[in-house]
Amino acid sequence: MAPEELPEELKEEIKHLQQNYGAREFVIIRWEFDSKDKQVIIHASSILNENKVNAIQGRQVGGWTFQVIHDADNEKEYKKELEQLGAKLVQLREDHPELQISSFMTSSTEIGVWVFNRTPENEALNGTVIRNRTVQIYWSPIDYAIRMAIEEAGW
Numbered sequence: 001m002a003p004e005e006l007p008e009e010l011k012e013e014i015k016h017l018q019q020n021y022g023a024r025e026f027v028i029i030r031w032e033f034d035s036k037d038k039q040v041i042i043h044a045s046s047i048l049n050e051n052k053v054n055a056i057q058g059r060q061v062g063g064w065t066f067q068v069i070h071d072a073d074n075e076k077e078y079k080k081e082l083e084q085l086g087a088k089l090v091q092l093r094e095d096h097p098e099l100q101i102s103s104f105m106t107s108s109t110e111i112g113v114w115v116f117n118r119t120p121e122n123e124a125l126n127g128t129v130i131r132n133r134t135v136q137i138y139w140s141p142i143d144y145a146i147r148m149a150i151e152e153a154g155w
């Protein structure tokens with residue numbers, strides 16, 4: 001089953017989990033959707049807080065049950081991928097000073113790029129995809145904090 005075919009209530013819960021847990025409590029490596037048994041299976045690594053995982057385990061949303069699997073087999077591969085991605089991003093900053101890149105943050109779905117100033121060059125990078133992660137341009141830590149507060153408030 002494709003993610004876009006899932007019930008709206010379930011899609012909202014998945015979005016909530018990605019925003020609230022992604023890279024802070026554990027890393028979501030991939031998702032599986034079992035339409036026959038109505039299960040959402042989260043393959044996770046780098047688990048920092050077992051209590052957060054346990055809070056999701058068995059959660060019911062719209063008739064679907066969440067299951068979190070610690071994917072230790074893919075954890076080393078994922079860490080290697082992050083190292084390669086980090087090297088690629090550092091190289092991007094060095095090769096393209098016109099992007100005015102300050103720093104990066106990566107998760108399983110997003111690359112946050114903080115820039116000193118907004119430019120047409122870094123704006124063109126916004127929304128592009130690098131290694132299956134969507135690039136989001138942020139021009140200051142204050143902007144990022146405001147965006148997160150707005151998302152958490154549900155505006």
